[in-house]
Each structure stands twice: as structure tokens, then as C-alpha cells.
Amino acid sequence: MNWALPKRRTVAPTSNGHIIQMQSIRKVYDTGKIQVEALRGIDFEVGRGEFVAVVGPSGSGKSTLLNLLGCLDTPSGGEYLLGGEAVAGLDKDRLADVRNRRVGFVFQNFNLLAQLTALENVEMPMLFGRIGRKERRQRATEGLEKVGLGDRTHHRPTELSGGQMQRVAIARALAMEPDILLADEPTGNLDTGSGTDVLSLLEELWKQGSTLVVVTHDTALSRRAQRVVEIRDGLIVNDQRIQPDRK
Numbered sequence: 001m002n003w004a005l006p007k008r009r010t011v012a013p014t015s016n017g018h019i020i021q022m023q024s025i026r027k028v029y030d031t032g033k034i035q036v037e038a039l040r041g042i043d044f045e046v047g048r049g050e051f052v053a054v055v056g057p058s059g060s061g062k063s064t065l066l067n068l069l070g071c072l073d074t075p076s077g078g079e080y081l082l083g084g085e086a087v088a089g090l091d092k093d094r095l096a097d098v099r100n101r102r103v104g105f106v107f108q109n110f111n112l113l114a115q116l117t118a119l120e121n122v123e124m125p126m127l128f129g130r131i132g133r134k135e136r137r138q139r140a141t142e143g144l145e146k147v148g149l150g151d152r153t154h155h156r157p158t159e160l161s162g163g164q165m166q167r168v169a170i171a172r173a174l175a176m177e178p179d180i181l182l183a184d185e186p187t188g189n190l191d192t193g194s195g196t197d198v199l200s201l202l203e204e205l206w207k208q209g210s211t212l213v214v215v216t217h218d219t220a221l222s223r224r225a226q227r228v229v230e231i232r233d234g235l236i237v238n239d240q241r242i243q244p245d246r247k
Helices: 062-069 092-102 118-128 133-146 162-173 192-207 219-224
Strands: 018-030 035-047 051-055 077-082 103-106 180-184 212-215 227-232 235-241
Touching: 018 062, 035 062, 035 077, 035 235, 051 062, 051 192, 051 219, 062 180, 062 212, 092 103, 103 162, 118 133, 118 162, 133 162, 162 180, 162 192, 192 212, 192 219
Parallel strands: 051 212, 051 227, 103 180, 180 212
Antiparallel strands: 018 035, 018 077, 227 235
């Protein structure tokens, strides 16, 4: 499928400094009766321009890690630097600003607002970012064109397929031109064909220079990544740089 993207790079992007630096990160959930240690002191770095797939069984800590990376939650211990800025100690408003401006999120369930058009959904992060209406509209239009949905700008989610909804979600995640794109099982609710299209789009975004961290059970997705990190029982047990599958 033609995504109408700019000319792709001829070589894979290389790291240029670290966007993410985690040292001895722990996350403990207190249920009132017991404490559950979801992450048990992990060290994790992501360089600019990397495509990292995070894999592991259910309950291993993958989603907890992603929530910490995206500042949706805070660690119980350790140090986290996002773009060189220490996350610990940031107040609620500053964390919200960091989430909106520095991190793009793609969720398994799309999380689109049903009453809004595709264009309006993509505009939402820019609205919170206080970007003017004219610029919001232009950037949202260009974003939908970039993911191959230039002819679906005024369609609502109920008028789109699952694959199209996920592409709207990706365009929305990129609207603020974030430092990093985080995706939680982005192909989990898609059929094989739609999932393949979304995989191709993510790979193209990486080749254009985007930094991606993707939590997935999808082996087809992890094969396309530049690096695969395996988590078990709250610990990183394997961190392997691989040759991406270009087929």
C-alpha cells in the first residue's frame, strides 16, 4: 500500500544520544494487603532513532514499563531521564505538559473520541498544547495524509475500519512532533491484513527518523524492530540488537 510518505532513508537510522535513560527503576503497587513489585530494578536506555520492541509474557511488567516511559505513572525508586530531564519531582502540570509535547501514545483500543471526525481526533493534542486553530488544522490534515487517510478526514471512527482507526491514532500521536512514540499492542485488535499495514507504517516512520518503543506479543512486529528487549518477572532478561526484517 502507498502511504504517500517522503522518500525513505537508504540506511537504518543510528542512535544520536539517549532520549530515555532509566537506572535501577522499581515499581511497587500497594494493594492494601500485599505489595506487588512489578519492576524490580531495571536499567533501560533508548537512543534517538531506535525502534525497540518490548516483549514478554502477560504480567511480566511490559505495560508498567510503558506507563513509566510515558509519564502516565511514576516509579517507586530509581532515576528516569526523558530527553535529559529528570522526571522525578515534576509536578502534575509539568508531567502533563511533558506527556503532551514529548511523548506520542498509540493504544491497542485506539482511544478515539467517537463524536469527533478523524481530523478533530488528530487535532486534540494540539488543542491541549495551545496551538492555534489554523496551524492545528493544517498539521492534522498533513498527518492524515501522511498515514494514507487524506480522503477520510471528515469520517468518524464508526465509519472507519480497525486499521484506519489505528492509523488515525498514529497520526494523533505524531501531531505534537514528539521525541518518542510509544505503542501498546498496536496490532492487537486488528485482522492480519490491517495489522500488516500498520506494521509497514510504523517501520516507515522509523526509517524517517522517529524513535519507537512498542510493547507487543506480535512476532511479526518484533521482527521488524531494530532491537528486542525481553522482560520477565519485572526484570530485563534479554536485550538483543537484531537485523530488521525488511521483507
